[in-house]
Amino acid sequence: MSSAFVPAATAGFATGLSLIVAIGAQNAFVLRQGARGQAVLPVVAICAASDAVLIALGVAGLGAVVTAWPPALTVVGLAGGGFLICYGLLAARRALRPAAGQALTTEGTAAGSVRGAVLTCLALTWLNPHVYLDTVLLLGSVAADRGSLRWVFGFGAMLASLAWFAGLGYGARLLGGLLSRPAAWRVLDVLVAATMLALGAMLLLRAR
Incomplete structure (x- = not known):
């Protein structure tokens, strides 16, 4: 193993982690799904796999193409x-008018809920320009500055994404005691609504 392999992978891991840890639309959604225990595996898999694809495209040089158009x-x-x-x-509506059973439950997830979670996760991931800017x-x-080790750097960033989303999705269950109260879900939905609305407005203003 080259002596430069580990430093390059570590740098990629640290850089990737620093870009995805900030609270955003995708993280807020993964946190909510993880806390409810709904479709956690597919949501985590979609987020990590999407990041891996985008990071690979960036390392391969697609960034130059996006910049050109x-x-x-x-x-x-x-x-x-x-x-x-x-x-x-929708999150604001849930906070203002919580539905029955809003508190955390351990019941199985219906197929429709899984399908809805998957579609929402895909939209939050691939319709977010910041994902393209960052990854x-x-x-x-x-990664380009790493020369021949750029793919090692990229692999480190992919590992950071997988570790973060897995930790966020499955670690959210540790909040089960707190989130067994409907009032706690109202607070979470208020935070989610504020995050989504602020990011959405910012994206629309910047896209004008």
Whole structure:
């Protein structure tokens, strides 16, 4: 094993982790799904796999192509902003008018809930321009500086994504005692709504 392998992978892990840890629409959704124990595995898998694909594209040089056609980010920004605002409004409605059974339960998840969670997760991931800016452009440009070790750097970033989303999704269950109270879910939904609405508005303003 090359002496430069571990430092490059470690740098990729640290860089990737620093970009995804900040609370955002995707993290808020994974936290909510994990706390409720609903479709955790597919949601975590989608987030980690999507990041892996985007990081690989960035390392391969797709960032230069995206930069050459700025309207691409504008289109994604408009679609993503509109989606985040709609999701934020739904979270605000849940906070204002919580449905029966809002507290955390251990019952199985219906197929429809899994399907809805998967579709929402895909939208939150692929309609967010920040995902492309962070993973494709930023990580891709940093990886390029590693030269022949750029894929090692990228692999480290992929591991960071997998570790973060798995920890967030499954670690949220540790809050089960707290989230067994409906009032706690109202607070969480308020935070989710505020995050989604703020990010959605910001995306729409930047896409203009």
